[in-house]
Amino acid sequence: MAARVFAEDKAGRFRLTVLGQPLRSDVADSVRAASIFLSGDSELEGRLVDCVRSGKTAIELVSGITNFIEYYRQEPARAAVFNSAMSAMSNAHYAGVVDAYDFRSIRKLVDVGGGHGRLLSMILTAYPKMRGVLFDLPHVFEGGQRAIAEAGLSNRCEVVSGDFFRSVPAGGDAYILSRVIHDWADEKAIAILEVVRGAMPPKGLLLLFETMIRAGNRLSYPLLSDLNMVIRTGGCERSEAEYRALFKASGFKLTRAIETPSPTGMTIIEGKPT
Secondary structure (H helix, E strand, O other), rough: OOOOOOEEEEOOOOOOOOHHHOOOOOOOOOHHHHHHOOOOOOOOOHHHHHHHOOOOHHHHHHHOOHHHHHHHHHHHHHHHHHHHHHHHHHHOOOOOOOHHOOOOOOOOEEEEEOOHHHHHHHHHOOOOEEEEEEEHHOOOOOHHHHHHHHOOOOOOEEEEEOOOOOOOOOOOEEEEOOOOOOOOOHHHHHHHHHHHHHHHOOEEEEEEEEEEOOOOOOHHHHHHHHHHHHEEEEEOOOOOOHHHHHHHHHHHEEEEEEEOOOEEEEEEEEEEOO
């Protein structure tokens, strides 16, 4: 009631307000899955203090599994909620981001760790002369192919599977990684970026899409997401200075950090090979 998600009528019955409608599963832009995910999994969220004390994720503390991707692979019910939540939150993450950057010089765009290609599809739709490559783990392959086909982009976008710690598709003019690097601590984040650096041409372009932490913390989401990284992945949300250091360590120079209209603080972090 106080949050204005529900309203009570004179008969004592409750209904969803306009604010609460996105909590339904049968509406456009539903955030039901995201709300379930973010409202807390007591087995994991309850271990936050232990995470801080031990330096381990809650996933490792409760299961012994150090890689969160493997954990969700072994927990299909939780993986389904996680995947649905990520899809639901993408509506907020990507609001206005395509208009915030000029992609016209890019002929071939490689989306590394792009899941089902939501962001790549948005960019390819806005730039009909561009070609794309969607790259992610093998278990994402079929979902990615299906989503690209449903977007009517199969003739311009190739779907490839693999492991970005080993290799990524070569030959792209630009490489995007959306909310990938924040999942990993510095050592592994640098390892991923080094693989991308090795695949791109000397004049290639790196574009990270991340919810950057900025001075003043005017948005709460990056800070809440940072806690989520502590609990689940072992990664973190970073400041511009921290991304600059990651770029330098992996063979890039950070050239721009572009704020977007996204309500989650999504920033396009541009880099070029050094």
